[in-house]
Each structure stands twice: as C-alpha cells, then as structure tokens.
Amino acid sequence: MAINYNERIKTFYLQGERFSYIFRITDGGRLQPLHFGTRIKEQDVSYIAEGRKTEFAPTAPGSETESLDVLTQEYPVYGLGDYREPAILVLTPDGGRTADFVYRSHAVLKEKPKIGGMPSLRGGETLVIELKDEIYDLTLRLYYTVYEKQGAIVRRATLKNGGEKAVFINKINSFSLDIPRCDLDKVCLQGGWAKERGVERSPLSHGIFEISSTRGSSSHHLNPFIALCDKNADENVGEAYAFNLVYSGSFSVKTQVDQLGITRIGGGINEKDFCWRLNSGESFETPEAVLIYSAAGFNKMSQNFHDLYRKFLINPAYAYKKRPVVLNCWESFYFDFDYKSVSKLIEKAKGTGIDTFVLDDGWFGNRNSDKTGLGDWSVNYDKLPYGLKALSKQCRAAGMKFGVWIEPEMVSEDSVLYRAHPDWIIRSPKAEPCKGRHQYVLDFSKPEVVEYIKRVISDLIKENDVSYVKWDMNRNITEFYSDYLKERSSELAHRYILGVYALAEHLTTKFKNVFFEGCSGGGGRFDPAMLYYFPQIWASDNTDALSRAYIQYGTSFCYPLSAISGHVSASPNHQTGRITPFSSRAAVASFCSTGFELDLNALDEKDMDGIKNHVKFYGEISDIILKGDLYRLLSPFDSNYFSQIVVSENKKKAVFILMKKLACCNDEYPVIKLKGLNENFTYEANGRLYGGDALMNVGMKFGNDLKDFETVITVFTAKGD
Ligand code: DGJ
Numbered sequence: 001m002a003i004n005y006n007e008r009i010k011t012f013y014l015q016g017e018r019f020s021y022i023f024r025i026t027d028g029g030r031l032q033p034l035h036f037g038t039r040i041k042e043q044d045v046s047y048i049a050e051g052r053k054t055e056f057a058p059t060a061p062g063s064e065t066e067s068l069d070v071l072t073q074e075y076p077v078y079g080l081g082d083y084r085e086p087a088i089l090v091l092t093p094d095g096g097r098t099a100d101f102v103y104r105s106h107a108v109l110k111e112k113p114k115i116g117g118m119p120s121l122r123g124g125e126t127l128v129i130e131l132k133d134e135i136y137d138l139t140l141r142l143y144y145t146v147y148e149k150q151g152a153i154v155r156r157a158t159l160k161n162g163g164e165k166a167v168f169i170n171k172i173n174s175f176s177l178d179i180p181r182c183d184l185d186k187v188c189l190q191g192g193w194a195k196e197r198g199v200e201r202s203p204l205s206h207g208i209f210e211i212s213s214t215r216g217s218s219s220h221h222l223n224p225f226i227a228l229c230d231k232n233a234d235e236n237v238g239e240a241y242a243f244n245l246v247y248s249g250s251f252s253v254k255t256q257v258d259q260l261g262i263t264r265i266g267g268g269i270n271e272k273d274f275c276w277r278l279n280s281g282e283s284f285e286t287p288e289a290v291l292i293y294s295a296a297g298f299n300k301m302s303q304n305f306h307d308l309y310r311k312f313l314i315n316p317a318y319a320y321k322k323r324p325v326v327l328n329c330w331e332s333f334y335f336d337f338d339y340k341s342v343s344k345l346i347e348k349a350k351g352t353g354i355d356t357f358v359l360d361d362g363w364f365g366n367r368n369s370d371k372t373g374l375g376d377w378s379v380n381y382d383k384l385p386y387g388l389k390a391l392s393k394q395c396r397a398a399g400m401k402f403g404v405w406i407e408p409e410m411v412s413e414d415s416v417l418y419r420a421h422p423d424w425i426i427r428s429p430k431a432e433p434c435k436g437r438h439q440y441v442l443d444f445s446k447p448e449v450v451e452y453i454k455r456v457i458s459d460l461i462k463e464n465d466v467s468y469v470k471w472d473m474n475r476n477i478t479e480f481y482s483d484y485l486k487e488r489s490s491e492l493a494h495r496y497i498l499g500v501y502a503l504a505e506h507l508t509t510k511f512k513n514v515f516f517e518g519c520s521g522g523g524g525r526f527d528p529a530m531l532y533y534f535p536q537i538w539a540s541d542n543t544d545a546l547s548r549a550y551i552q553y554g555t556s557f558c559y560p561l562s563a564i565s566g567h568v569s570a571s572p573n574h575q576t577g578r579i580t581p582f583s584s585r586a587a588v589a590s591f592c593s594t595g596f597e598l599d600l601n602a603l604d605e606k607d608m609d610g611i612k613n614h615v616k617f618y619g620e621i622s623d624i625i626l627k628g629d630l631y632r633l634l635s636p637f638d639s640n641y642f643s644q645i646v647v648s649e650n651k652k653k654a655v656f657i658l659m660k661k662l663a664c665c666n667d668e669y670p671v672i673k674l675k676g677l678n679e680n681f682t683y684e685a686n687g688r689l690y691g692g693d694a695l696m697n698v699g700m701k702f703g704n705d706l707k708d709f710e711t712v713i714t715v716f717t718a719k720g721d
Contacts, residue, residue: 002146003108003127013042016148019293023074028066029102031074033178038295072178085256087176087266092136093165101131101140112145115285117498119532121154121312137162150308153291160283169276174289176266182257189223189554194542196220196523197554199637212252214272216477218527224251225558235299235632242301244558246528247287249497273480273493303629306560318535320627325615326595330360331569335369338383348600350398353615356468357395358403371438374410375417377456388464403468408453410439424449428479436475444499445492446484454506461511473520504533536565536593543569544576545585546709549642549659562626567597582607584711586614594618621655624648631675647676652718660706673699683716
C-alpha cells in the first residue's frame with residue numbers, strides 16, 4: 001500500500017520506493033505538509049512544523065493559537081490571515097472573498113479517477129481528501145496519486161458548490177506545497193520562438209517569483225516546469241523537487257519565500273485570465289500537476305519524468321512504438337510548391353527508408369502565403385490539380401505513408417470560413433480585432449465551432465488516406481472575449497483549451513491508427529497535456545544542429561527524447577545561416593524522434609547516401625532512444641560541448657553523442673566519464689573493447705582537434721550479445 005493514514009496522529013503517509021510525502025491534519029482542520037523527500041519510516045515528524053510564531057500574525061477563525069500566516073499548508077486559502085500566495089480564492093454570493101476549507105473526511109481509491117474533458121495521467125492508488133466551507137456549502141477535494149517507482153505524486157483539486165447561489169472562482173491551484181527551507185536554487189526552462197527551453201538557474205529569494213503564460217498556450221517562453229534544488233545540486237547529486245503542470249493553456253506557478261524561511265510553491269490555471277462562475281450544484285476540476293522528488297540531482301529527476309510520462313501519460317499504443325521517420329516538406333518549399341515539385345520530392349524519397357511524407361502548410365484553400373486560407377480545409381486545386389488523393393496514392397506506391405499539416409484552431413480573414421462566420425473568432429466586442437501572423441483565433445469555447453472543425457478534419461483524414469497529422473498553432477491569443485460567453489468571457493482562456501482538448505480527444509480516438517504530431521510555431525505548446533494526445537511534438541522551428549543541441553538538452557529536463565521531434569535540415573541552416581556537416585545534423589537528430597526537413601532534390605549523391613545511412617542507423621538505435629535511460633554528460637549551456645548517453649534497460653546497448661561547439665587551437669583533450677553502463681560488462685565500440693567500469697570511471701578520451709560543430713556518435717554493445 002502506497003497510502004496510509006495514522007488516525008492517532010492524524011497523519012497521511014504517501015510512500016514511494018525511495019520517497020515519502022507526509023502531511024497531517026492540524027487541530028484546526030488544516031492540512032499541513034511535514035515531509036517531501038527521501039523515504040522515511042512511518043513515524044511522527046510533526047515536530048518539524050511545531051512552534052512557528054511571529055508578532056502581528058492573526059489567528060484563524062475559531063482558534064486562539066493557530067495562525068495561518070506561519071502555518072505550513074497543503075492548500076492555503078485567501079484572506080484569513082495568511083498573507084502569502086493562496087491556492088484558492090472564491091468570491092461568495094455576499095461579496096465576500098474568504099471561503100474557508102477545513103478537513104471533513106478522506107478515502108483511498110484503488111483506481112485514479114479520470115478528469116472530465118482534460119488529459120490526465122493513468123494511475124492507481126489515489127487519496128482523496130474532502131475539505132468543506134460550511135457557511136457557503138462549498139466542498140473542496142484534493143487528489144493525490146502516488147507513483148512509487150517514479151518519485152512522483154500527481155495532484156489536482158475540485159470544487160463543488162452545494163450552496164443555493166453561484167460563487168465565482170478567482171483562483172484555484174492544481175497544487176500548493178510549503179517546504180520548510182529556503183536555501184534553494186530554482187531551475188526553469190525559458191526561451192522564445194526558435195530558442196525554446198533554455199535551462200536557467202538562479203537562487204530563490206524572498207518575495208514572489210513567477211513562471212507563467214497569459215498567451216492562451218503554455219508558450220515558447222516559459223515551460224510549465226520548475227525545479228527547486230539544493231545549492232550544490234547538479235546532474236548527479238543533491239535534492240531536487242520538480243513541478244510540471246499537465247496543462248496547455250495560460251498557467252502560473254509561483255514561488256514565495258516568507259519571513260520565517262518557508263518556501264511556498266503553487267500553481268495551476270493563470271488567475272489573470274480566469275474567473276469562473278460556479279452555479280449551484282456545479283463542480284470545477286483543475287488540471288493535474290506532477291510533483292517529482294529526486295535525491296540524486298537533475299538527471300534522476302529527468303529520468304523519473306521520462307519514465308512517468310512514457311508509462312502513464314503518452315498513448316500506450318505509441319509510447320514505446322517505433323516512430324515514423326518523416327520527410328516534412330516545410331523547409332523544402334515553404335508555400336512555393338505545386339503537384340510537380342511535391343511529386344518529384346516523393347519520388348526522390350523512394351527507397352531511402354523514409355516511411356512517411358508530410359505535406360506541410362500551403363496545400364489548402366487559397367493558401368499561397370501566411371496571409372490567407374486558414375480555415376478552408378479542402379485542397380487547393382490550382383497547386384494540386386489531382387488533389388491530395390493522388391499524392392497519398394503516390395506515397396503508398398513508393399512504400400511510404402502520407403501525412404498532412406493542419407492548423408485547426410485558426411482562420412484567415414481572407415478565407416471562405418471567415419466570410420461565412422465572422423462571428424466565430426475571439427475578439428473584443430467592439431474594437432478592431434488583433435491579428436497574429438495575419439490570422440485570427442477561432443472561438444473554441446463555442447461548441448458549434450469545435451463540432452464544425454471535428455467534421456472537416458475527420459473528412460480530410462478519411463478521404464485522403466492520411467496516416468500522419470501535424471497539428472500546428474501559430475499565434476498567441478489576445479482579447480479574451482467571446483460573444484458566446486459574453487459576460488462570462490473571463491472563462492474563455494480555460495474553455496478555449498477545453499475545446500482544443502475536445503477536438504484532440506475526438507480525432508485521436510476516432511483515428512487510432514493515425515499518428516498525431518503536436519506543434520505550435522515550433523515548441524510553443526510543449527507540455528504534458530499535449531503529450532497525452534500527441535506522442536511527439538515538433539520542438540522548435542530552429543532546425544540548426546547546434547541550436548537543437550541546446551533545445552533538446554533543455555527539453556530533456558522534463559520530457560523524454562521520444563517526445564522530441566527533430567529533423568535533419570539543410571546547410572546553411574535556414575534560421576541561423578550556420579554551415580554544419582551532414583553528420584552533425586544527423587547525429588543531433590538521432591537523439592530524438594527523427595526525420596528530415598529539406599529538399600532532397602537539392603542534395604548531391606553523398607548527402608543522399610547520408611540520408612539512407614541515417615535512416616538505417618536510426619532504425620538500429622531507435623529502440624534505445626525510445627525506451628532507454630538518458631544521462632546528460634556535458635551541457636552546451638555550461639561548456640564547449642554537448643554530450644549525452646542513452647542506455648538500454650538491460651544495459652547491453654548504449655548510444656553516445658558528443659558535439660563540439662567551437663574548435664579551439666591546441667585545445668584541452670576532453671575526457672568524459674560515461675554513465676548508466678554495467679560495470680561488469682565489456683562493451684565493444686568502433687572495433688575496440690572497453691570495460692563498463694573503465695568507461696564510467698576512467699572515461700573516454702576524445703581528440704582536441706574536433707572542428708566547429710563536429711559530432712561523434714558511438715554505439716556501445718555489451719560483448720556476447
Ligand atoms: C510553424 C511550424 O513550426 C513549421 O514547422 C511549419 O509547419 C509552419 N508553422 C507552417 O506554417
């Protein structure tokens with residue numbers, strides 16, 4: 001049993017293989033965290049929370065002694081003397097803002113209940129705690145699911161209005177946690193378009209720090225991931241507490257260090273774009289939050305995330321299944337293609353081993369640039385006179401599958417759809433609507449809009465024998481007003497994302513054999529909720545090998561390599577202009593779900609051989625990349641190198657990569673100690689034998705004369721296999 005309750009000391013024990021999450025019910029009926037860290041035996045550890053007091057701290061209603069301002073809490077409320085960030089703020093029918101929630105009961109469920117209309121992790125034993133505000137008849141339920149092997153707790157909350165009148169939820173976190181220390185650093189994944197998920201570390205300090213998005217999507221800029229860690233934590237040592245929201249919309253996670261050195265962390269839907277009317281009898285469910293503990297630094301934290309997401313989040317039909325090796329034509333043509341050029345590209349791909357051709361943006365409506373045509377999901381016969389069917393047929397004949405690009409949440413002003421339904425977009429009621437990439441966002445809070453898109457995209461897939469769909473989303477949302485929701489438009493940001501989930505659920509359930517890839521102007525919606533529907537996500541519009549080394553390194557903090565879609569593209573690179581050898585581009589694209597993004601007709605014979613070799617090589621290592629354990633060895637953020645190794649579960653195979661950023665004359669010789677191998681195995685690589693113990697303790701030595709961006713990739717195979 002992973003969950004136990006000790007009635008005598010009113011303490012809950014959530015026990016994993018190597019971690020414990022312990023909290024208790026205080027005399028005032030509040031939930032108080034006691035320990036989130038290395039596993040300990042069940043015992044009374046309430047001493048850790050005792051005796052905190054300070055002047056000027058108000059006492060809680062009905063208590064002479066309990067002050068919420070100094071109490072460590074699992075789910076703090078607003079307005080009753082705790083001046084730190086609340087987890088919940090409810091506007092009551094009388095205009096008050098102080099709903100209070102105290103413990104009533106709890107239950108342990110064998111199976112984790114699903115959330116309605118939102119992605120969630122599959123799971124087992126789940127603790128549900130019921131807290132109640134008796135005055136307004138509001139019931140708050142907190143859910144905790146334990147993942148024993150992955151060092152993880154998954155949390156969420158629901159609120160039910162049992163009162164007669166509506167209340168308004170101003171804020172409702174997926175989780176909150178008080179950690180009784182503040183000598184910590186924080187690590188975030190920050191960036192922007194074409195430079196997603198850069199690793200940034202800084203000391204935690206007093207006051208509030210926030211990672212957030214108000215863009216209507218989880219964003220390129222700050223991923224809904226944060227880790228708090230020991231000052232001396234690195235990839236291999238130190239405690240790390242990591243948090244990731246299973247949410248694709250506007251979010252917020254805040255840390256706050258208080259006067260007594262307690263660190264509060266909590267997050268969920270961003271309250272800036274959120275005020276939800278909860279009518280009598282209705283319930284509201286938050287998205288989930290994943291809490292991970294690692295006693296062995298960031299690498300273990302990441303392995304826990306990877307294992308958790310592959311086993312319990314990503315569609316099991318695809319999680320460990322070989323991914324299609326794709327040729328995507330975006331960087332081959334952009335909008336400038338016709339039947340002849342596409343058909344020639346497909347012909348050229350024949351026999352290379354590439355197994356899916358994906359026709360990117362520009363195949364529909366009057367889409368000749370990014371200014372027109374979005375929303376009209378029928379073929380542009382001027383460009384493709386024989387329709388998609390002919391291309392799909394040609395792909396099959398060439399031994400490949402056929403895929404298409406869609407951007408179902410958007411509409412261009414110059415489109416049949418917009419002319420027919422100008423009222424279907426998100427816009428302020430009176431002012432001229434904002435555009436982003438010349439396009440409008442469809443109001444996915446309107447059921448008729450989602451129903452219409454369900455129909456047209458279903459027809460598109462069915463009629464054209466489509467096996468692969470790349471689902472893009474190329475602008476941020478502005479003017480959160482809906483003429484459907486009207487005065488309830490403060491619910492739009494969340495209802496929009498519920499509409500996106502409804503469409504994704506519908507299409508991925510209806511077309512079980514179609515492979516869906518997520519995308520948002522590159523990696524603008526790279527989050528666990530998208531991963532629930534899309535087993536892999538296009539990580540960035542930046543396809544340059546060096547930039548990708550950074551992006552893939554940062555992304556791996558939280559997401560498995562199989563979730564990262566990365567392609568070999570042209571040199572000079574279209575985004576950075578950088579010239580890199582084919583071998584480097586292929587090597588970096590091997591450490592993810594691979595594919596190609598270039599005009600094969602522009603390649604010489606040598607590079608065409610490179611394509612074939614890469615497909616073949618990737619076929620040999622893809623099982624390790626999909627299922628293996630990742631060890632980050634050298635960070636491009638902190639060194640002149642990027643290096644990782646992925647080791648198969650039985651440790652009999654491993655793939656290693658080393659990229660040098662810039663050549664240096666008379667440079668130091670890099671010696672890299674490998675990780676994760678079996679010390680008793682003898683490994684063969686490049687015709688030489690190495691002891692696993694030597695590789696991990698003596699290390700591998702590389703030349704000091706590697707050129708700019710030169711990349712070494714090595715496969716280690718245990719002898720006798
Ligand atoms: C942004 C994507 O990230 C690109 O790969 C490409 O699909 C374009 N959109 C098409 O408009």
